[in-house]
Amino acid sequence: MAAPKKGRRAPTSQGHPGRTLILVLIAMAALVGGMFYSGTMTPRLGIDLAGGTSFTLAAQNQPGKPNAINETNMNTAAGIMERRVNGLGVSESEVQTQGSNHIIVNIPKGTDAKQARQQVGTTAQLAFRPVLTTAAGAKTPEPKPSPSASGKGGEKATGGKGSSPTPSASASTQGRAVTDALKKPAASPSASASDKPSVPPTPPAPGGADVPPAVQKQFAALDCSTKAGRAQAGEQAAGTKPTDPVVACKDDGSQKYVLGPVGVEGTDVKDAKAVFDSQQGQGWIVQMDFTSDGGKKFADVTGKLAAKAQPQNQFAIVLDGAVVSDPRVSERLNGGNATISGGFTQQSAEDLGNMLSYGALPLSFKIDDETTVTAALGGEQLHAGLIAGAIGLALVIIYLVAYYRGLALVALASLGVSAVLTYTIMTLLGPGIGFALNLPAVCGAIVAIGITADSFIVYFERIRDEIREGRTLRPAVERGWPRARRTILVSDFVSFLAAAVLFIVTVGKVQGFAFTLGLTTLLDVVVVFLFTKPLMTLLARRKFFSEGHPWSGLDPKRLGAKPPLRRRRTAPNQTKEA
Known part of the structure; x- marks a missing residue:
């Protein structure tokens, strides 16, 4: 009798469908509550919808x-x-x-x-500025321009092949050291007198007396650890004259600086390239060649910086108001060339080489086309897309009602849950990861209606096949689920794989279509497993469905099922005979 008992329990081993449905409703309520909490009730719109x-x-x-x-x-x-x-x-x-x-x-x-x-x-502004003072990137109560204070960028500059670096100097874990790349021996590290306005003046005292009080106040209030603070520093630098001191942030936000007047312009760099140094074992380095005037300016600047204490012996390479490198200088660098080394990867060396060689933008550009997309134009396209989606949804509903009758209520309820989850998640992803809903993304959501409806149809047809074989509804719901589950998972996996590949290999608005398609495909699995299946389990206990009402969509006569009682009466007799 053990085998028959197991066979009777199999149809009823369906867990707690009511609890699963409650969890889904709680998740939906939490997502809607998150929308109200964040104050974001509609998805962010892309450029084609917002203009x-x-x-x-x-x-x-x-x-x-x-x-x-x-x-x-x-x-x-x-x-x-x-x-x-x-x-x-x-x-x-x-x-x-x-x-x-x-x-x-x-x-x-x-x-x-x-x-x-x-x-x-336009080509970005690239410049070499001397470092007057530096501190950690976070906001500080007041500037501390003491020469003994140094940031994390302990870079070093040395002369040509005929000179040797100071033994105690070394590159920090974050900075890059400037080593020799000169064709001629370097001069002594004494400051040279120069009246050129591009050469930064030597601070008369370690207290930073040549830093204006307004700049000191900006420096103390600057917080480079935040994106807003770095953007603010860039705006201030853009409005500053080359001859004035300026505050700036390290490109990663770890340091902030007060920088002196521009000593060398980015246009004074003739060429720069990334090279792997296998002879001296420095790894990837960046070699710079200056123009004739640039070489003279660079020699004057490095000569003056070499006579100062840290951090005022550093010069900052400033790109678009952000410091991308801050090497130390220990001696005057002549010859019109220099080498930056210390902790480079191939990619970082090539990036810095491109920035230096081409004045930030490696190419010049001209605007071939400029198009203004108005919100009205996007709204018209969205309106047309929504009409198409509504027509498609209406046809799906008509088909479900005409063919599946009562089961259509299960499909429509599942589509409603999927729509709520999709809308709330896309709304919350706007402020969360910057997701913006554009027209291709709307198309992806519309395509998802067919994918979701297809999953319901697969499950319904498996149940109806079990009923055609003579089983009642409750065992049919449980026996049809494993076969339907495999088909649904394979179908959704193919759709998700296509969306993932499309998202990886494409750019721009097509990625919006791929992202939405992938998101709705995942939600289809969640809805079918956690809502549609438990709901069918509960409805199978209702008389309307379990007895096969003609409008339930599960009428055995309409499906051409064999009478179940005649097939099942022979089982006990065979067991007794055995």
């Missing part, structure tokens, strides 16, 4: 550099442009390469289009 400006920039070779248009330089330029537009306070900007020589920049509504055009279309 904005789109630029298409064509790359041009710089004079004397005919082969500058390549994948590395295009990616470097796109990265710099993205940092610029984000510095404008843009919350949903898109910067991407297109083809071999174009970059697309999409700026959403609310951004100054003229300012954005200037930011993305």
Whole structure:
């Protein structure tokens, strides 16, 4: 009798479907509550729905550099442009390469289009400024410009091949040391007298007497550990004259600086490249060559800095108002060239080399096309898309009601749960990860209706197959689930894999379609497993469905089922005979 008992228990071993449904409702309530708590009741809209400006920039070779248009330089330029537009306070900007020589920049509504055009279309400001004082990136009560105080960037500069570095000097874990790359021996580390306005003056006292009180106040209040603080420092630097001191942040926010007047312009760098040093064992280094005037300026600046104590013997390489490197100098560097080394990877060395060699942007660009996308145009497209989605949903509902009758209520309830989960999650992802709903994303959500409905149909058909074989509804619901589950998982896995591949290999708005398709595919699995299946288990206990009412969609006669009683009466007789 053991085997028959197990067979009777199998259909009823369905856990606690009521508890599962309650958990789903709690999750939905939590997501809706999160929307109210964050104050965000609608998803963030992309540029095509909210409006904005789109630029298409064509790359041009710089004079004397005919082969500058390549994948590395295009990616470097796109990265710099993205940092610029984000510095404008843009919350949903898109910067991407297109083809071999174009970059697309999409700026959403609310951004100054003229300012954005200037930011993305011009070469960035690159300069070498002396470090007057430095401190940790967080906000400090007052500046501490004592020469003995140094930041994390303990970089070092030495002379040419004929000189030797100071034995006690070493690069810090974060900074980079400037080592010899000169063709001639370096001069002694004595300061040279120069009246050039580009050479920073020597501070008369360690207390930072040449730093204006206003700059000291800015320095004390500056908080480079936050994105807003770094953006503020960049804005202040953009409005400062080259001859004035300025506050700046390390590009990673770990340090903040008071920098002196510009000593060497970025245009004074003739060339810079990343090289792997296998002879002296320094790893990846960056070699710089200056123009004739730039070499003289650099020699004057390094000569003056070498006579000072740390941190005032450092010079900062400033890109778009952010310090990308801050080497130390221990002697005057002549010869018009120098080498930066210390802790580089190949990628970081190539990035810094590109920045130095090309004045930040490795290529010059011209704006080929500028398109203003109005919210009205996006609204019309969205309206048309929603109409198409509504028509598709109505056809799905008509089909479900006509073919599955009472089971259509289960499908519609599941679609409703899926819609609530999708809407709330997309709304919360806006402030969470910057997700913006664009037209392709809306198309992905519409396509998901068919994917979700397909999962219901697979399960319903498995149940109806079990009923056709003569089983009652409750065992049919349980026996049909394993077969339907495998089919649903395989189907959703294929859809999710396609969405993942599409998201990885594409850029821009197509990624929005792929992201939404992948999200809704995952939610389809959640809804079918945690809502549709438990709901069917509960409904199977109801007389309307269990007895196969003609409008339940599970009528045995309408499905052509064999009478179950005649098939089951023979089982006890066979058991007794055995």
